[in-house]
Amino acid sequence: MTRRYEPDVDSIVSGIMAGNRQTLSRAITLVESQRPEHQKKAHEILDRCLAKKSHAIRIGITGSPGAGKSTFIEALGEEIIRHSLTLAVLAIDPSSQQSRGSILGDKARMERLAGHKEAFIRPTASSGYLGGTSPKTHEAMVLCEAAGYDVILVETVGVGQSEVMVDTMVDFILLLMLPGSGDELQGIKRGIMEIADAIAITKTDGDQSGIAAIAQAEFEAALRMLPAKRPFWQPQVFLTSAITGKGVADVWQNISDYFAQMREKNLLQEQRSQQLKRLLSTVLEEMLKKEFFAYPEVVKTREIVEQQVLSGELSPFSGASLLMEAFTRRR
Numbered sequence: 001m002t003r004r005y006e007p008d009v010d011s012i013v014s015g016i017m018a019g020n021r022q023t024l025s026r027a028i029t030l031v032e033s034q035r036p037e038h039q040k041k042a043h044e045i046l047d048r049c050l051a052k053k054s055h056a057i058r059i060g061i062t063g064s065p066g067a068g069k070s071t072f073i074e075a076l077g078e079e080i081i082r083h084s085l086t087l088a089v090l091a092i093d094p095s096s097q098q099s100r101g102s103i104l105g106d107k108a109r110m111e112r113l114a115g116h117k118e119a120f121i122r123p124t125a126s127s128g129y130l131g132g133t134s135p136k137t138h139e140a141m142v143l144c145e146a147a148g149y150d151v152i153l154v155e156t157v158g159v160g161q162s163e164v165m166v167d168t169m170v171d172f173i174l175l176l177m178l179p180g181s182g183d184e185l186q187g188i189k190r191g192i193m194e195i196a197d198a199i200a201i202t203k204t205d206g207d208q209s210g211i212a213a214i215a216q217a218e219f220e221a222a223l224r225m226l227p228a229k230r231p232f233w234q235p236q237v238f239l240t241s242a243i244t245g246k247g248v249a250d251v252w253q254n255i256s257d258y259f260a261q262m263r264e265k266n267l268l269q270e271q272r273s274q275q276l277k278r279l280l281s282t283v284l285e286e287m288l289k290k291e292f293f294a295y296p297e298v299v300k301t302r303e304i305v306e307q308q309v310l311s312g313e314l315s316p317f318s319g320a321s322l323l324m325e326a327f328t329r330r331r
Contacts, residue, residue, distance in 0.1 A: 009044045013045055014028050016049060016146050017146060017148075019309065020147075024144065024147045028044055028124075028136075028140050030045065031136050032140075039222060042139070043092055044255075045143075046142055048146075050142055052145075054146065055150075056149055056150055057171055057259050058141060058142070058170040059151065059152065059154070059170055059172045059173075060154045060167065061073055061153060062173065062175055062176070062192070063175055064176075064177070066178065067176040067202050068174055068202045068203055069156075070155065072176055072202055073153055073155055074198065074242065076153075076248055077113045077117070078113060079252045080252060081116055085151055086118040086151070087151040088120040089119065089155065090140050090152065090153040090155070091123045091136060092154070093225065094205065116222060120149065122140065135170060138275070139279075139280050140167045140168065141154070154166060167195040171196075171268065171271055172258055173195045173196050174196070174255070175193070175195075176201075178201070179201055179204055179217075191268070194225055196223075197235055198237075198254050198258075199237045199238070200237075200240045201216055201219070201237065201238065203242075204240060204241050204247070205241040205243055205244050209239075212239050213239070216237045219237075223235050232261055233258060236254055238250055238254070239265075295327055297329060298323055298326050301324060305319045305323055
C-alpha cells in the first residue's frame with residue numbers, strides 16, 4: 001500500500017507564502033485537526049506565518065439567520081475586487097451537535113465570487129463553538145494573511161448574542177439586519193449592537209423600501225443611545241440590496257474610511273496586539289483543558305464524580321472541585 005505523501009513544514013510555508021490555494025487549504029485543515037502530531041506541525045507553520053508582517057484588514061460580518069449574509073458577502077467581495085484587492089472569506093457554518101460537522105457544508109455558496117482568482121473561500125464548521133466562529137478561526141486568518149490576501153472576511157454563524165466573540169479577532173464588525181427588524185429593537189440585546197461598526201439593512205429592493213427606511217431611522221436612533229465603541233467613529237446605517245447592488249459600494253467606502261482613520265491614529269497595530277493577546281489566552285485555555293481531561297487521576301475520578309452528581313450525592317460545584325483537586329495532586 002502506497003503511503004500518502006505528507007509535505008513538510010518548509011514546503012507548506014513556502015506554498016502559503018507563494019499564494020498557493022491548495023497548500024493554504026491543506027494548512028487550515030492541519031490547524032483544525034485534533035491529532036497531536038498535526039497540532040505540533042500546525043504550530044510550527046503558524047509561528048513561521050506570524051513572522052510575516054501583514055497589512056491585511058479583518059472584517060467580521062454577522063447578523064441573524066435569513067439576513068442574507070452569504071449573498072451580501074458575494075456582492076461586497078466583488079466590490080472589493082473591483083478596487084484591485086484580494087480577499088479571503090472564512091464562512092463559518094452551523095454544525096451538527098452529533099457529528100460536529102457542518103450542516104450547510106454541502107450547500108453551494110458564493111459561486112460567483114468563487115469564480116474570481118482574487119478570492120479564496122473556506123467554509124468551516126463551528127463544531128459547536130460559541131461565539132459565532134469556529135475554534136480555529138483566528139489561526140485560519142493568520143494563514144490567509146501570510147498567503148497575501150488584502151482583506152479577510154469572517155462570516156459568522158449568525159446565532160445572536162454569542163456573536164460578540166468575533167469582535168476579539170477582527171477590526172471592523174458589519175451587522176446585517178432585515179427590513180422591518182427595527183420594530184424588534186426591544187428584543188435585541190445591547191451586546192450585538194455595541195460591537196457594530198456599521199449596520200447594513202439587506203434586501204431593501206422592491207416593496208421593502210418603505211419598511212427599510214423606517215428601520216434605518218430606528219437603528220440610527222438606537223445607535224446614538226449606545227456608548228461609543230471608538231471615540232472617533234459613529235456607526236452608520238446603510239440600505240442595501242445584494243441583487244441590485246444598492247448601497248454595497250457605500251458600505252465598502254465606509255469600511256475604507258474607518259481603516260484610514262485607524263491607520264492615521266496608529267490604532268491598527270494596537271488592535272493587532274490585543275488580538276494576539278486574546279489568541280494567546282485562547283490557545284492556553286485549550287491546552288490546559290486537554291491536559292486536564294487527559295490527566296490519569298482526572299480520568300480515574302471523573303466517572304465516579306459524574307455518577308455522584310447525577311445521583312444527587314454531590315452538586316456540580318463540589319464535583320468540579322473534587323476533579324480540580326485530583327488534577328492538582330501531581331508530583
